[in-house]
Amino acid sequence: MKKPSISVIGLGFVGLSLAVVNAKKGFDTVAIEKNNDRLEKISSGNPDFYGPKLKSYLLHAIKAKKITFTDDLNQVLKTDITFLTVGTPPSKKGEIDLSQIKKVTAELARILKKKKSRHLIVIKSTVIPGTTQNIILKKFKNLKIANIVTNPEFLREGNAINDLVNPHLIVIGENTKKGGDFLERYYRIFYKKLPEILRTNLTTAELIKYANNAFLATKISFINSVANLCQNITGADVNTVAYAIGKDSRIGPLFLKAGPGFGGSCLPKDLSAFIKFSEKFKDTDILLKAVKEVNQSQPFRILEIMKQMKVLGERKTISILGLAFKKDTDDIREAVSVKLVRELIKKHLIIKVHDPMAINNFKSIFGNKISYHNTIASCLKNAACCILLTEWDQYQKLEPNDFKINMKTPNIIDARRILEPTKFSKLNFKAIGLGNGVSG
Numbered sequence: 476m477k478k479p480s481i482s483v484i485g486l487g488f489v490g491l492s493l494a495v496v497n498a499k500k501g502f503d504t505v506a507i508e509k510n511n512d513r514l515e516k517i518s519s520g521n522p523d524f525y526g527p528k529l530k531s532y533l534l535h536a537i538k539a540k541k542i543t544f545t546d547d548l549n550q551v552l553k554t555d556i557t558f559l560t561v562g563t564p565p566s567k568k569g570e571i572d573l574s575q576i577k578k579v580t581a582e583l584a585r586i587l588k589k590k591k592s593r594h595l596i597v598i599k600s601t602v603i604p605g606t607t608q609n610i611i612l613k614k615f616k617n618l619k620i621a622n623i624v625t626n627p628e629f630l631r632e633g634n635a636i637n638d639l640v641n642p643h644l645i646v647i648g649e650n651t652k653k654g655g656d657f658l659e660r661y662y663r664i665f666y667k668k669l670p671e672i673l674r675t676n677l678t679t680a681e682l683i684k685y686a687n688n689a690f691l692a693t694k695i696s697f698i699n700s701v702a703n704l705c706q707n708i709t710g711a712d713v714n715t716v717a718y719a720i721g722k723d724s725r726i727g728p729l730f731l732k733a734g735p736g737f738g739g740s741c742l743p744k745d746l747s748a749f750i751k752f753s754e755k756f757k758d759t760d761i762l763l764k765a766v767k768e769v770n771q772s773q774p775f776r777i778l779e780i781m782k783q784m785k786v787l788g789e790r791k792t793i794s795i796l797g798l799a800f801k802k803d804t805d806d807i808r809e810a811v812s813v814k815l816v817r818e819l820i821k822k823h824l825i826i827k828v829h830d831p832m833a834i835n836n837f838k839s840i841f842g843n844k845i846s847y848h849n850t851i852a853s854c855l856k857n858a859a860c861c862i863l864l865t866e867w868d869q870y871q872k873l874e875p876n877d878f879k880i881n882m883k884t885p886n887i888i889d890a891r892r893i894l895e896p897t898k899f900s901k902l903n904f905k906a907i908g909l910g911n912g913v914s915g
Contacts, residue, residue: 478502478664479555484548484579486510486517488524488740488806489599489628490560492635495529498536500665505543505550518544525805525832528636548579549586556595556661557583558626563600569747571603577610584614587621595657598625601684601745603752607677612650622654625677627684632739633803645672648680685752688745689763694730695737696769702733702908703776713908714892733908735864735890736773738800738809743770774814777862777890780905784886786860789823792883794858796851797865797891798830798837805832811890812864813840820844829854831867855881866891875899 478501483494486508494506508514516523520534536542543550551557561575580596587594596615598607607625615621625648630638645662649655655674663669675683698717705711713733721728737743746767753760781787800810807813812828819826826845828837834847848854851869855861861878863870871893878885879902887899889906896909 479661480553481505482507482551482554482557484551484557484559484583485561485575485600486513487560487562488526488632488635489630490558491517491522491533492526492529492630492639493558493560493599493628494542495532495536496636496639497665498539498541499532501541502665503554504536504541505545505554507545507548507550509546511546514544514546525803526635527633527803532636548582551583551586551594552590555593556597556657558597558599559583560599563602563744563748565744565747568751570751571748573602573606573610576600576602576606580611580614584618584621587615587618590620593620593622593657595654595661596621596623597658598623599628601627601741601748602681603748604678604681604685606681607648608650612677622651622657623677624649624654624658625680626658627680627687629684629687632741632806633801642670645670646680646683647672647674648677649674650677685745685749688742689749689766691730692737692742692746692770693762693766695732695734695742696766698731698733699736699773699907700769705908705910706776708910711908711910712896733892734773735777735811735815735907736770738811739804739806740808743809774811774818776907777811777815777888778818780888780907781860781862784860784888784903784905786884786886787822787824790825791859792825792827792857793819794854794861794882795826795828796830796854796861796863796870797867798828799833799865802865802867805830805836807833807836807840810864812837815862815864816841816845827854827856827858830865831869851877852881857881857883859884860886860888862888862890863893864890866893875902878902 480503481497482505483490484507486506494504498504513523520537522529522533561579563576564572566572612623615623627646647655647658659672701716702713705713717731720726721731750760750763753763795812798807798812799805816826827848828845829848829851875898878887885902887902887904892906896906
């Protein structure tokens with residue numbers, strides 16, 4: 476099989492990462508995006524979101540002339556494989572909104588009628604089980620040249636490029652062997668060392684994605700529940716608990732980091748959609764709802780700690796270090812920082828914030844209601860309390876003197892457990908999952 480040409484529809488977090496990695500691998504790639512502002516930025520080498528290695532891969536692809544940017548869906552006719560990565564956002568009720576993928580697949584089916592050679596359509600957008608079988612396939616039923624497969628992505632924000640280059644598993648959902656074979660041949664060209672490939676039916680592949688994210692969310696909410704218990708027990712430390720249970724091979728250490736709750740573009744959205752989907756079937760959503768409830772309540776644990784510290788008084792200055800929902804991204808979707816700042820504004824506190832990447836995104840929400848700072852020292856200046864919300868490397872290097880010198884009163888809440896408690900024992904230091912009287 477010769478190296479196929481690729482088209483990617485939708486240049487968000489998944490789509491742009493996928494497009495530039497394909498181009499870097501030497502595939503002729505057509506990147507399609509209807510948002511003209513985004514398209515203009517990207518085509519000039521400036522992604523509209525941050526991700527490690529993303530910009531360098533983009534610039535390499537442009538320089539090598541392996542990628543073409545367009546808003547014209549007809550350009551798929553020049554390619555062999557089309558990856559659909561359009562958004563499936565949540566509705567106000569938490570249900571999945573399939574309007575974008577319905578619109579794009581209808582238009583794609585119309586365009587592909589002009590093509591005579593085989594074409595593979597790969598659904599990478601996250602869709603509820605049954606979507607491809609019951610909705611998308613019907614749009615292509617009279618199109619013999621088209622094969623449809625589902626191929627869920629398992630990309631972590633802040634690590635998307637690495638996850639595409641080194642996936643832990645490739646899942647292919649197919650309704651015909653021909654379609655699955657087509658995509659597997661592509662991956663055999665893409666990877667020098669082929670990762671494990673799991674081939675299954677369309678609906679099971681869709682379900683795998685939701686089950687995967689729901690389990691990750693469950694692990695986070697579980698350890699946060701343990702952390703909340705630890706805070707009420709003298710001498711208890713959730714970090715030690717998490718380390719110990721993570722050594723059990725049946726559990727594993729990943730996603731057992733206590734904190735202020737999960738956010739971002741995937742886990743909250745997919746969990747809500749999975750709950751809504753599960754509600755159709757009796758008693759299948761009980762655990763999922765509990766996971767969501769724990770996560771929603773977690774930011775209010777920070778307010779409780781602030782209350783104990785007596786720093787919730789009107790007009791007190793609060794410093795927040797970290798706005799992105801996790802490090803190595805500028806994404807603040809469903810971030811704890813947004814929820815917390817909204818609550819603090821209601822209490823008439825003066826809010827100062829710092830983040831190496833997410834300041835501009837935060838400004839688009841809060842405008843001049845809070846102050847934004849380019850340095851940590853400036854953000855800490857005269858603050859009555861500092862809350863660490865994102866585990867950026869530069870925050871992990873902070874020393875007690877950084878707080879003592881700059882703050883009015885060195886009250887510190889480490890919501891991410893990135894500072895060593897014993898080093899900060901002489902300050903009024905609190906951390907999620909750290910009981911009173913912990914000596915080390």
